[in-house]
Amino acid sequence: MGTARVDHMLMVLAVSLDMDAKEREVITREMIRGFNDTAEEAGTAITGGQSILNPWPIIGGVANTVVKKDEFLVPNRAQVGDVIVLTKPLGTQIAVNLKEWKSKNNDKYKKALKLGIVTSDDVEEINKVAIHSMGKLNKNAAGLVNKYKSGACTDVTGFGILGHLENLAEAQSSDGLELRINKLPVLKNSDKIEESIMNFNLVKGYSAETSGGLMAFLKEKDVKDFQNELEVKYGEKSWVIGEVRERKEGNKATIAKDVEVIYADSVFC
Amino acid sequence: MGTARVDHMLMVLAVSLDMDAKEREVITREMIRGFNDTAEEAGTAITGGQSILNPWPIIGGVANTVVKKDEFLVPNRAQVGDVIVLTKPLGTQIAVNLKEWKSKNNDKYKKALKLGIVTSDDVEEINKVAIHSMGKLNKNAAGLVNKYKSGACTDVTGFGILGHLENLAEAQSSDGLELRINKLPVLKNSDKIEESIMNFNLVKGYSAETSGGLMAFLKEKDVKDFQNELEVKYGEKSWVIGEVRERKEGNKATIAKDVEVIYADSVFC
Known part of the structure; x- marks a missing residue:
């Protein structure tokens, strides 16, 4: 990585x-x-x-x-105080399913329309952002993750963001770390689907992503520079999503109970 | 290689x-x-x-x-006088097709039986040798090809033996070489299929192989040692199938008009 x-x-x-x-x-x-x-x-x-x-x-x-x-980075050096940054929003699986439901005009799609969860335009918009996201390489972010000597980093794919965070928690050489997510950037309205239509476990952190972004652990002092450089040099957005806190014993990956879901309407600045 | x-x-x-x-x-x-x-x-x-x-x-x-x-070997150093050795027989595509025809009891299989080209037992026998051949790694042969400093080597797969020989002819750094095959070791009776049932271009050198062997160019003085070591150390057969001859201009891969087709009833000694 x-x-x-x-x-x-x-x-x-x-x-x-x-x-x-x-x-x-x-x-x-x-x-x-x-x-x-x-x-x-x-x-x-x-x-x-x-x-x-x-x-x-x-x-x-x-x-x-x-x-x-x-x-290359060895992803086992997370430390208390590290800030967790994510370089692509979550929800690609839901966006692709929504588009498929719409193309089939199936019951799930009809229900979503009827309940006012998404409009036909929403489906197109979410899908467009998802395609931009899936088509964006992690190359630029990976270069900066390396430059700023991230203590741990992974891409977010089939296990969902919490699944990958759990892998990182297991991989750490330090003991007593809580890898904690308190903000979830998702594709607009993608979270609403699971309440009434189909459960993807998006907000629980287990919705699979296709060609997901990097989740990188950075020193607090480097976060602004990392995000700024990614934006200014490459025109790419990123989100601060969590932090590493102290824990009595063992390492654990968690999503805060009061996690804030925010909508990403683009992956480029 | x-x-x-x-x-x-x-x-x-x-x-x-x-x-x-x-x-x-x-x-x-x-x-x-x-x-x-x-x-x-x-x-x-x-x-x-x-x-x-x-x-x-x-x-x-x-x-x-x-x-x-x-x-690693750069496969562009064939020289006049080199001997061409093959480490697996040809005909896997035909063996697999024969087995499929038999399992479907289709017209091709019935015709082959009626014409006496193969018996039901033949199909099983050819298929068994083909499976042994496809399941055999090129690892041991590759080690010896390297040890005896082969001037050119390739595996024989989708292009057929002549297709791969043509690739080698193109790749040579010397000019004026005829890469000539005068012996074709094939799975027993596999050549008979194309006369009456279906044309695989086996004897013309273009029948595709699955997990084929290595076709290696060796100095004449090394051939006996190569074959002997492959047999004694690893229990694997190989066949001398051709040679490199002088040509006025340009390189060419050929199969001799009077090519001798021989049957391989096993790939192991």
Whole structure:
């Protein structure tokens, strides 16, 4: 974690058998184009990989970097007083589901409309921000996390933010730390879904994210500079979401009972 | 090519949605077990990866090794007089298709029986050898290819043996080389299929292989030692299949018109 360089990358591609020839041609080409564009943005190139036929289209890859021992962060050095910063809002899983419900015009979507939880425009707006978020690399943030010598850092993906925070709590070399989240930046209205429509455990911290941001532990004195540099240099937002507090014994990851949910209407400044 | 060490490995796994719960549980578990066993055999361990849901089951991975510049072979140093050695027979694609035709008892299989091209037992036997072949790592052969300082080497997979030989011809730094195959070791009776049932271009050199062997160029003086060491130390067969001859201009990969097709009834001694 904390290396912003990618040496090379392999691609795994499944060409869909469930598409007709025209769909398959156009969609596969665009998938590869997007993948190559992002690799270029990451400063690397696709040097090989594997293609298969499969009912569903799939694209993915493996990025590799060889670094010296002092060129990467070991995420076990959190300390009391550290401030926790998050570089992308939460809620991508909900945004993508909402969009799918809308495209199917299913009961969940109809209920959400009827209850006034979201409007049709809301769904589009949340989805747009989610796409921007998922398409944004963690490269710039990773460079700064490294520069400011973060004591612990992880990306937020399938385990949800609390799941990843629990992993960090376990990984610490110090004992007696409470890794505490007191603010949850989420995609607008995404939290309202789980009250009445479907429980994603977003506010409990367990909603899975796709291509989530970095959750980085910084010294309090560095937080302003980190956020400022990320904004001014790269135009990217970040949020202070918590802190590390003292605890009698053992390490624990928690979300405060009075956690403040805030809405992120963009991931770029 | 030529490094027999794997530093670490990531796994990609698709759990099948088209299987019922019991099938999915058993088959996915066995797939992972086989993958882990083979990783262990290769002297490495699975350190992470990605799982997805998908109609079909998929398993694969990416193996990484970091080596110094003098620890791997650059496959562009073939020379006139080099002998070409192959470490697995050809025909895996045909063996797998035959087995599938038999399990469906389809027209192709019925025709093959009727014409006396294969018997039901043949299909099982070829398939068994193919499975042994596909399950055999190239690790031991790669170590020896490196030890005997092969001038060029490639594995034989999706392009077929001639396709891969053409890649080697293009890659050479010397000019005026004919990379010539005069012997084709194939799984027993697999060549007979394409005459009457379905054209895989096996004897033309373009039948795709799954987990194929290494095709290595060796100095003539080293061939006996290479083959002997592979047999005695590891119990693995290999075949001399061709040579590098002089050519007026340009490099070319060829299969001799009078190529000799021989049957491999095992991949182990």
